[in-house]
Amino acid sequence: MTAWAARRGEPPTIVREPVRGWRAVDLRELLSYRDLFYFLVTRDIKVLYKQTVLGFGWAILRPVFSMIVFSVVFGRLAKVSSDGIPYPLFSYVALVPWTYFQTSMTQSTGSLIQGARLVSKVYFPRVLLPLAPVIAGLADFVIALSIVAVLMAWYRVAPTVGVVFLPPLVVIMVLTAAAVGLWLSILAAQYRDVRYAVQFLVQLLMYAAPVVWPASLIPAKFRLLYGLYPMAGVIEGFRSALVGTNPMPWDLIAAGTLSALVLFITGLFYFRRAERVLADVA
Amino acid sequence: MTHRVIEVEHVSKLYRIGLAEQRHETLAGACAAFVRSPVRNFRQLRALGNVSTAEADAEDVVWALRDVTCSVSEGELLGIIGANGAGKSTLLKVLAGITEPTAGRAVLRGRVASLLEVGTGFHPDLTGRENIYLNGTILGMKKVEIDRRFDEIVAFSGVERFIDTPVKRYSSGMTVRLAFAVAAHLEPEILLVDEVLAVGDLQFQEKCIGKMGEVARGGRTVLFVSHNLAAVGSLCKRALLLENGSIAAEGPARGVISEYSSRSISESAFAEEPIDAPAYFSGGRIVGGDTLESGGELLVELGVLAREPFTASIMWRIEDALGVPVGCGVPHLQLGKFQELRVGENTVRIRIAPLPLLEGTYRLSFDLNDRGMMHIQRLEDRLRFTVAGCDPAGIGATLPSKWGAGSVVIPFDIEVVAAS
Numbered sequence: 023m024t025a026w027a028a029r030r031g032e033p034p035t036i037v038r039e040p041v042r043g044w045r046a047v048d049l050r051e052l053l054s055y056r057d058l059f060y061f062l063v064t065r066d067i068k069v070l071y072k073q074t075v076l077g078f079g080w081a082i083l084r085p086v087f088s089m090i091v092f093s094v095v096f097g098r099l100a101k102v103s104s105d106g107i108p109y110p111l112f113s114y115v116a117l118v119p120w121t122y123f124q125t126s127m128t129q130s131t132g133s134l135i136q137g138a139r140l141v142s143k144v145y146f147p148r149v150l151l152p153l154a155p156v157i158a159g160l161a162d163f164v165i166a167l168s169i170v171a172v173l174m175a176w177y178r179v180a181p182t183v184g185v186v187f188l189p190p191l192v193v194i195m196v197l198t199a200a201a202v203g204l205w206l207s208i209l210a211a212q213y214r215d216v217r218y219a220v221q222f223l224v225q226l227l228m229y230a231a232p233v234v235w236p237a238s239l240i241p242a243k244f245r246l247l248y249g250l251y252p253m254a255g256v257i258e259g260f261r262s263a264l265v266g267t268n269p270m271p272w273d274l275i276a277a278g279t280l281s282a283l284v285l286f287i288t289g290l291f292y293f294r295r296a297e298r299v300l301a302d303v304a
Numbered sequence: 305m306t307h308r309v310i311e312v313e314h315v316s317k318l319y320r321i322g323l324a325e326q327r328h329e330t331l332a333g334a335c336a337a338f339v340r341s342p343v344r345n346f347r348q349l350r351a352l353g354n355v356s357t358a359e360a361d362a363e364d365v366v367w368a369l370r371d372v373t374c375s376v377s378e379g380e381l382l383g384i385i386g387a388n389g390a391g392k393s394t395l396l397k398v399l400a401g402i403t404e405p406t407a408g409r410a411v412l413r414g415r416v417a418s419l420l421e422v423g424t425g426f427h428p429d430l431t432g433r434e435n436i437y438l439n440g441t442i443l444g445m446k447k448v449e450i451d452r453r454f455d456e457i458v459a460f461s462g463v464e465r466f467i468d469t470p471v472k473r474y475s476s477g478m479t480v481r482l483a484f485a486v487a488a489h490l491e492p493e494i495l496l497v498d499e500v501l502a503v504g505d506l507q508f509q510e511k512c513i514g515k516m517g518e519v520a521r522g523g524r525t526v527l528f529v530s531h532n533l534a535a536v537g538s539l540c541k542r543a544l545l546l547e548n549g550s551i552a553a554e555g556p557a558r559g560v561i562s563e564y565s566s567r568s569i570s571e572s573a574f575a576e577e578p579i580d581a582p583a584y585f586s587g588g589r590i591v592g593g594d595t596l597e598s599g600g601e602l603l604v605e606l607g608v609l610a611r612e613p614f615t616a617s618i619m620w621r622i623e624d625a626l627g628v629p630v631g632c633g634v635p636h637l638q639l640g641k642f643q644e645l646r647v648g649e650n651t652v653r654i655r656i657a658p659l660p661l662l663e664g665t666y667r668l669s670f671d672l673n674d675r676g677m678m679h680i681q682r683l684e685d686r687l688r689f690t691v692a693g694c695d696p697a698g699i700g701a702t703l704p705s706k707w708g709a710g711s712v713v714i715p716f717d718i719e720v721v722a723a724s
Contacts, residue, residue, distance in 0.1 A: 033493050036416060038315075038398055039409035058441035065427055065438055072429045072470075143420045144442050145401040213349055301403040302319065303352050 066158035081162035129155035130203025152207035184263035204289035249277030310376040315408035383540035414493025423483035428472035461485035565625035601657035
């Protein structure tokens, strides 16, 4: 009685041959590796704060520290407009999704390089590597978000009914992080310049996002164009939902969702095309 | 059962290698090259992963695999041997899906698990327990499978006490045992194993070999790449010999192993560098060439250089193709004499006759010791010879060299003593 005949179902037939052209993601294969994805995500989360004294406290400290610095520099010294609410709250509400995006982007970019040994020794869907930090980052995100409640209580600001839109905003945020992660990880594996470039790209992107300044500063005719930067919609959306400075910026969100989707889908295709050479190149 | 689970059809793999940097003679030249370098670098990097068979003759392209065609039946344990760089690991990587073939195709029928390295994915900060799950899922197991076999895995590894300690605190032996324990409990239809037995102590290696045999007997198909010829010989019925990316031999394991041994450098003479000792080997040769008759004469001449008058005991040892010792000669114990060396070059002659060896390829090693059996120099595997033809009774037949027969012709007599 042969080993596989004893199991239910036919054994899969796998063909290894040179692949030309573009191909889509194999969803069935990804699903069959979901356990691996779960353990990659938990690994990323656990390892982050192992052997630290503060542990998950760092998830709070990082955005809080930035908030303090920004409040002093941009709030007091530069007197940047904050749409009528106290600057610390203004910046912190933006820092929560931004810190998530920044961390996820940096971790994803290096994921294929760090996992180069893994990639050259075992077969598994490579796309899981840049996607794991995207999900793992949500743990810190949730913890940092909890502090928003504390700050809002402190400044006596009530949340608006817009909080129901937080979940879809989170989805767009995750989609953007995933899209960026896919593109950067596979590019960095082939061209190491990308890894160095990301370090200052992140700085640039932060100032381009409405973290320290409000999107209301953008002239009306450029708003839609600005909205193509997905984090703009996400961050202003967060602010609108939690502290109600402006109405929900649907224009920014719509443009951002569109560009995030395009980035994600093209990223998937490019990733699949370039991943064939990973074992040879990374 | 000739159901073919793996079919490799004309698979080739080309790699792009780095070439020496172009040197510039003038500063101007070097500056100009520096300015133009981003374009050149980009092109080079982009070309790194893109090689096609059309470029096969380019300087910076090598064949790792060249038109390899073979098939493996269900339940077979196929050994793959060859020198370093022959393409064994590349073949496994193509079959595992880790790298893509440049041309040709391979078809695999069944779930594939590859063991190219033990402990892939182990994270030092995670505990043994956490790493079992991580490693297991990387190798393709599902969480429920790991749950089911968790206790077996821990028991096989022998690290129960430390299962909840971070792996970075384990000794290297413990890590290897744990890693192999996880891998040993994989249940794919096709298992690809690459030289993982090279790690671990002897006892552990035997355990691993035992487990692999068990896996094959369970009906799974196993491809086993190894330099441990004894293991390949005992586990595998069929073997493949790869040389420079192509199949050089294919067939019954013992025959392929012999072919490999005889293709390796055959030395019937050697020379040695001087060492800092009162006496040392300067060279040696087999008189009369390296192909001998069983029952004939083996004559070895060794050059020994002595810096002062020296009393030596020169020992020799013969090993078979697999490295298993066959016999040795210790002059002062077997002949009751030492070798008196004069200052300068001495020629030492060793004569073994009649040569009681079966057909096969053998290796000679030598030891130079002083009178007090202090070890001076050891030469491993410097001379090789082949015994062709073994006909002790002179009747025109040759004793077949089946491995079960060992290496030595033992004289004996047999007769019927009484009828019932």
